[in-house]
Amino acid sequence: MCPVVKQKEEPRKIPPKYLLLIFTVLCIGLMVFTFTRQIPLTVAEDAAGVLIVPFQKGITDVGSAMVAFVAEQHTIEELKEENRLLQEEIDELNRQNAQLLQDGYELADLRALYELDNSYSQYEKTGATIIAAGSGNRFNSFIIDKGRDDGIERDMNVIAGTGLVGIVTDVGKNWARVNTIISNGTNVSASVLHSQDNLIVSGDMELMQQGRIRYTQLSDKDKSVRPGDKIVTSNISDKYLPGILIGYISTVDTDSNQLTYSGQIEPIVDFDHLSYVLIILQKKETLED
């Protein structure tokens, strides 16, 4: 008696609303369990690593070759630009040099720090190629081609050249994700090299596009901090090894409380053109061993 003619064509389909409900419960369950770490992420990460990473490596190789080809076409312009930047760097270094020569006490301090600097260059490091951009908050993290099998662990520091790039936040079997210090919401405890004044370096969406990082809470009691001063990671940071160069101060502004200073830092790492990074295998928490 029912007037509705039943369609025979789609007997297999679960009604969309039920499917939506199933997926919603599944996703929320995944979020809760992975957030509380009851289900380790590693299973999914390993599976994805095995399936995706080899292809990403291949594409990166081809892509790098293409980029290298294009880069050759722009060599002259780039060289000019690089020359200009180097000239700026020389100016900055000259300024710094003069300052250092003037102050014997600062020099002694720097020597002490230089030893520290040496010690960080003695840490065991491993090189890795960036094979993909991280997909979450997209500009700010990237995937490298080394993972748990190569001894990479969470919270290991990542550098490029002599500058700090970021920290390992996720590790798969053959890949790891690095969160950069310029990314939004990242805070690094740092200090001014010559005066040991502490400050907080914070990634910022707005400045990221100009290739700069913001710093806040600089407590500079003798007002000795000038643009061009070196900023390194601080001893009191809980995740970053001490004495890794972050960049140079480019502006100093007085905060409204008249006690602390804030401004911008020119990072030493060129985050736009990263392709190869070094991971320090020594972690801060195990440093005392």
Added chain:
Amino acid sequence: MTVKRILTGIVAVFLFFLIQSSVFKHLAYIGALPNLLLILTVSYGYLRGEQSAMIVGFFSGLLLDIFGMNVLGLYALIYVYLGYLAGTCHTWYEPVDFRIPLAMIFAGDLCVLLLEFVLFFVLNGDFGFRYYLTGKALPELAATMILSIPVYPLLLWIEERFVNVDPAEKKKKEDWNVADLAEAERKDGIS
């Protein structure tokens, strides 16, 4: 036909994620990354309906979660809902009209970008909406729209050429078209 759908779905998610993460990272200099997986999810919603779009959305989101987030399931959830909403527009499916799917991709990307702003910026205590809008949201939206102009027709072509070749389905579609035409003619006659 179902097998073909599943196969093309898997290949599309896999390929689009690879292109998105590995090829487009070279575009990051210009500050605009097109969101391919969003185009895929919304397009499948329009082409295939809720079920396919939700499954494609779930796996797209899961990949984004695995490679970009500390918690699994957040992007998966967002993309499942995106797929569901896009899938409800499947009733308007009409192969020759590109305006509806492009508008859907635009609306979907806008929603996801606003949601990302709330989740990753506002909840972090960062309220710089203007910079988010001009620095990330608008370039990404523009890049996604520009890319969807070739990508959607490609998906449509694959769908029509290889997937929807089941005779019963074809006949059904023709019947639909005939019915639509009759309806349109009737309306014209009245006005």
